[in-house]
Amino acid sequence: MKYRAKIEVSLKPGHSDPEGETASRLLKELGYTVEAVGVSKVYTIFLEAQTPVDAKAKAEDMCKRLLANPTKDNYTIAIEEQK
Amino acid sequence: MKYRAKIEVSLKPGHSDPEGETASRLLKELGYTVEAVGVSKVYTIFLEAQTPVDAKAKAEDMCKRLLANPTKDNYTIAIEEQK
Numbered sequence: 001m002k003y004r005a006k007i008e009v010s011l012k013p014g015h016s017d018p019e020g021e022t023a024s025r026l027l028k029e030l031g032y033t034v035e036a037v038g039v040s041k042v043y044t045i046f047l048e049a050q051t052p053v054d055a056k057a058k059a060e061d062m063c064k065r066l067l068a069n070p071t072k073d074n075y076t077i078a079i080e081e082q083k
Numbered sequence: 084m085k086y087r088a089k090i091e092v093s094l095k096p097g098h099s100d101p102e103g104e105t106a107s108r109l110l111k112e113l114g115y116t117v118e119a120v121g122v123s124k125v126y127t128i129f130l131e132a133q134t135p136v137d138a139k140a141k142a143e144d145m146c147k148r149l150l151a152n153p154t155k156d157n158y159t160i161a162i163e164e165q166k
Binding site: 010020026033035043048066 | 091109110113119120127148
């Protein structure tokens with residue numbers, strides 16, 4: 001079966017997010033009332049797996065081995081079956 | 084009222100995504116059966132607005148003026164009210 005995993009990797013609270021701070025400053029300069037801006041990254045991965053549970057386990061494994069840095073990143077995984 | 088806008092900015096189809104291609108290659112080297120990997124960016128913005136519709140209009144405006152490049156980017160906006 002084919003699955004689509006959407007993995008969002010974001011910074012853990014307390015880690016500096018220069019890209020978010022820059023976006024926040026620029027949006028304020030453009031006149032918007034924004035309080036805070038955070039920037040995270042989404043990996044959309046099309047993968048083969050037996051079941052949704054298996055797909056999620058694989059995606060989690062990918063995060064641990066490659067996509068997320070356990071020291072500074074949090075991640076969330078959403079799995080969707082593909083036709 | 085306070086709202087949280089989640090803006091996902093992704094590449095339009097056909098645009099090269101070197102970061103996604105590199106992630107795809109590395110995941111294959113690690114032994115995963117992946118078909119394609121796309122990388123997009125999510126801006127989580129806490130902003131002031133009158134209504135959800137107003138918040139969405141503001142977020143859309145931010146995309147057009149700063150966050151997304153109309154030539155190469157697509158974007159989606161999700162608005163959530165904050166307590």
